[in-house]
Amino acid sequence: MFNPEINRALIAASDLINTAEGLKSAKPSPDTLDSVEGLSVYLHEREPELEWPTTTVNRRQLEKVRALRHKLQTLWSAAPVIEPKELDIINDLLDGVGIRVVAGEAGEGSAFRERPIPISDQISDVMTATVAAALSYLVTNEETGRLRICRGDDCEASIVDLTRNRSKLFCDFGNCANRAHVRAYRARQAARKDDEETSGPVRPRLTKPSAAEKADQLNRPTSATAIAAKEFRDRMREELMQKRQESSKATKKV
Template sequence: MTATIAASLAHLVTEEETGRLRICRGDDCEAAIVDLTRNRSKLFCDFGNCANRAHVRAYRARQAAKRNGTTAVTESSEASPNSGAGSKRKLEKPSSAEKAEEINRPTSVSAVAAKEFRDRMREELMDKRKKKSKTSKKS
């Protein structure tokens, strides 16, 4: 099993796919995952039921916010002159940039270390590509 994992990691490194290595985004889970999806969108491990728990938590938070009337107010509803006490408030949805930032934000010590490793590997790769392109232009 160790040899299979080592071979798989070697394959990811040689194919320059180290960005596919992640840590599960579950609150209490630090499982390492390899994202083999086409669009590289896997966030949770398969064996910890982390995705389901995260979705249930988000749903329950939305429902509680609706019941309590503590939903976030959008800027457009605050700025409109016709927004009185009886107007409905809308949930403020995060932009795609905010979602991407949240996904890339490490949640544990091991995730921070993994992110630093990926960044270092990416910098080394980019330096190597620059050197390679400079030598090919001189030829």
Template structure:
């Protein structure tokens, strides 16, 4: 979505936050950043292009990285950022961080880009400079709506939406997206059954109107999101219904074909 450096830093920031104790796709996830060894393991699983130094790891670095994790988590939780407080937190992380201009590898990217200069070569300072730089990039480009938490039930994993159409709503830890789809499908099936029952009972109810209504959870999600994101959620909802609607349409076509056939027969 953005340039490669920002993308990989935001991804690593998300991975860092998700080492916190929490629920990932209905599974309890313990704190995964408790020792020098676990910090080393975390770093080795990140994109090596980040070039985060691993030679100076000690307990103080573990504690500093944990502090950074907490601060970034707080900033992320405030997204989309519209108030002064999270911005001040980013500014605190940026204290002493400089900027230099480097030539990029080219391709579709601009020829040069600005990269942060950390206050030292120690791991926590390098990580702080990179992540704070990526966060300020999102703030100044009005893209903090991409800093999200998974929409799945029983999941507090953070995600960064790097898709062009802002469509990422679920984490990749388990089956959050699937579970939500199954739930939405079941809700629609229940609505369909209810509509069928009403039709049989002679109550006036338009099945398709009932069918198109979003579930309570989806409504709540829309309320909690700015307009553009609720539009995305609505789009995803519509996409999920597409198969079902196509199926309905096919049935309708068959019906109208039968009617036509009947008319033809009458003629």
């Protein structure tokens, strides 16, 4: 949706939040960022284009990254409306971060773009600069509505909607979308059942029978009166035909 660097940064930020303990698609998920090894695993799973170093990972850096995660959780929970206190968080993250202009990546709409310059090469500072720049872009372009919490019941996963039509509502941890669709279907069925119990079953719309259907109904009577009427008509028709045949024979003899 945005330029590749911003997209990567927002996805990485969302994934960082989801390392915290909580419910993911109705299943408890532990804190996977509770050790230096956990931070190393998280970093190795990032896209290499982020250029996030893993050589500076240590206990102190782990604590700083965990602090960054907490701030991101606050921002995601506040979106799409960013209040002054959330803006203060973003501005604090941007403190000391510089900007340089670089050539755009292949496929971008612009030949150039801005890249943040961290205050140091420590992993926490590099992550902070990258993510803070992406968040400031969302704020200034009024796109913070793309920062969301999964709509699934019993799910606390953070997501970022990078679709053009803003259609992403559920996380990718499990079957939140399918569970939501099933619940909606059952709710509609229950509402329909309640309506039928209140006002009776929905009656089919009456349609006017065609001429052929009317004729067929006359030839296949169902009530006793209709059957008797049909027998009378058939008997009168037979008597009339018999009289016509006798009259015709008498005429031929003469």
